[in-house]
Amino acid sequence: MSQTMWLFAGIGLLLVLATLIGRLLAWRKGRNAVIDNLNARINAWWVMVLTIGIAFMFGLYGVILLFFLVSFYALREFLTLTPTRDGDYLALVAAFYFALPAQYLLIGLQWYGMFSILIPVYVFLLMPILSSFGGDTTHYLERTAKVQWGLMIAVYCVSTVPALMTLKVEGFEGHNLMLIAWLILVVQLSDVLQYCCGKLFGKRKVAPKLSPSKTIEGLLGGVLLATMVGAGLYWITPFSPWQAALIALLVNLLGFAGGLVMSTIKRDRGVKDWGHMIEGHGGMLDRIDSVCFAAPVFFHVVRYWWA
Amino acid sequence: MNTLTGWVAELTAKCITLAARLITGTRALWLGCNPNHNQRLYFANHRSHVDFVLLWASLPALLRKRTRPVAGAEYWQNTALKRFISQRVFNAVLVPRGGRGKGNPLAPVQQALADGDSLIFFPEGTRNLSESPLLPFKSGIYHLAHAHPDLELIPVWITNLNRVMPKGRYLPLPLLSTLHFGAPIKLQDEETKMEFLERLRLALLDMSREDV
Structure with missing residues (x-):
């Protein structure tokens, strides 16, 4: 695990350097929007690196929990900006309370055959079925497509990061x-x-x-x-x-x-x-x-x- | 006994505010004013039963103690639990539904304003379940402003809550919601009721277009 230590030490050094440069810029050039934003970004990087570091300490389940949360926040942002209608309620319930946890559960079980097709196949079929129960034809295809797209990007794609833990690479x-x-x-x-x-x-x-x-x-x-x-x-x-x-x-x-x-x-x-x-x-x-x-x-x- | 109920009420209030904030990831944007102790009437669009909870929860704790939601008596008095929540937790001002009963239905609201409380008020009178962004305002808010000329009327536009908790559903969706607080409005001299109601409505609609 000394590799991990070296890696995080290197990242830490990089962040210290970035923080010093950011503060120096703010001190030399005075405050402006770009420099303020730069320093805000660097501060956020400290938090993000620390969060990832803590998750790494808990191994498989640590990264699963971390990326489950990442997916949750990403999905919530995506669907907040995507207009849906009352008729999509059941589909949205299934997206948040079924598809999202199920995907990460399957990765925890290391069940490749299922976590690689759950959302692209089964949820893909389930979503329009649930939306049709709403009995609302307005923009029906658009609405179901958007919910599916959100799930693919925010849940499926993000979940392939912790899924890397399930790969068996010889000698690795x-x-x-x-x-x-x-x-x-x-x-x-x-x-x-x-x-x-x-x-x-x-x-x-x-x-x-x-x-x-x-x-x-x-x-x-x-x-x-x-x-x-x-x-x-x-x-x-x-x-x-x-x-x-x-x-x-x-x-x-x-x-x-x-x-x-x-x-x-x-x-x-x-x-x-x-x-x-x-x-x-x-x-x-x-x-x-x-x-x-x-x-x-x-x-x-x-x-x-x-x- | 009384202190125990008070303690339970306070705890319930904390839990409800926390849950509302966690589920809806609420952000309060004070665009036109700052939170302060002036006597105010926050008027908002009304799409869901939890609108007032969110508005109430997004106020600083000190203001929350003096800010009371105005709610329908029939709905909030028919079970012991609802009575406890409306009266002990939120200290709501309950008004009978318009038309029925004798006397002025706004009398309890006038009394609360006379006592110096701030209020949360939904001038559409009922939940808006239509496609249009805002229903016509009932005249009650004009009478309140007329009787209390120093009262600051603050428009509050609440986004997305109709999606978080659609009508007739019980499981909330964890979508993000935002509250936009606008600039204070007061009744002007010689402003008619219709003019004033229209001005309030436009002020609220203006906030709905503000993308922040």
Whole structure:
């Protein structure tokens, strides 16, 4: 477990550095909105890293509980911003009180055959059935599609992170937490570095209509740097250095795309953030949009070639 | 005995506020005013039975003690539990439904204002189960403002609660809800009843469009 200690010590050092830079900026340049937001983000990172660290101490059940809560907050943010009607009540009850806990229970039971199809198949069929009981035809297909989409993103995709614990990689037994640590670290670092590179060098916008804050400079710098970090951390994974680099590139590009997709939905709904629970970052979904898109593909890449 | 009921009432109040906050993740946005001790009448859109609980729960504890929800007597008096909750926990001002009974149905409300209490009031008079965002206001709120010219009327727009607890359902959905507190309104000299009611209604509708 000395690997874990080294990893968290490294992250801690990075956060200390970030905190010092943030405070220095505030002291030298005076307070403004961007610097205040930067410091709020750094503070929130301390809380998030600490939370993940505590969850890691409890192993499989710790990360299951952590990501169950992440899913809950994400689903609540998603469905709050998605208009449904009274007729969807039963479907929403089933989403919150059945699909969400059942998915994490199945991961706890390590039942791959069921947790990989529960939401995409069985819940997919159950939701429109329950919604039809409401007897309301207005926007019926739209409403059921939105609830299903919310479940896929906030529950199914997020749950593939703790599902990494269920993979049996030869010669890697007992180290699966490191798969989670590597994925989260690389993807989130890519977000952070895209933000930094964008703020420092950003000029040309990638998708001005979808997400005005994303720039080509930020995208290239962030993804390349995070990919290098991912490759450099190959020693905590079952991958070789070049494999780690390729997979890091893959999850970083997926993460970027995830941010873009979720941002498109936000613009369509006319909001800037999904919620307000993480100071400086917005809602839970604002923080994990990239993970939602990267985790399922990462899970299946590892499962197909390594497990 | 009395202190015991008082203690149970206080504990119940704490549990209800906590549950309401946890389930709905309520955020109170004081956009047009700050929470203070001025005598106020908070008037809000009414979509669910738990509207007033949430509004009450989102006030600072000190203000909560002097702020009383105005609720229908028939609904809140028909069982011992409801009587306990409405009278001991929320210290509600109960009014008989309009039309029936003799005398002024707002007399208990006038009395509460005369005692210096702040109030939570739903000027639509009944829960809005329609598609339209707000029903026409009943005239009661005008008479209250007329009798108490210094009273601050605060519009409070409550989002999403009709989805948290749709009509006739008992299991709440854990969706997020937000309360927008607007700027105080007072009755102006020579303002007619219709003008005043329309002004209040528009003030409340304005808040519904404010996306924060």
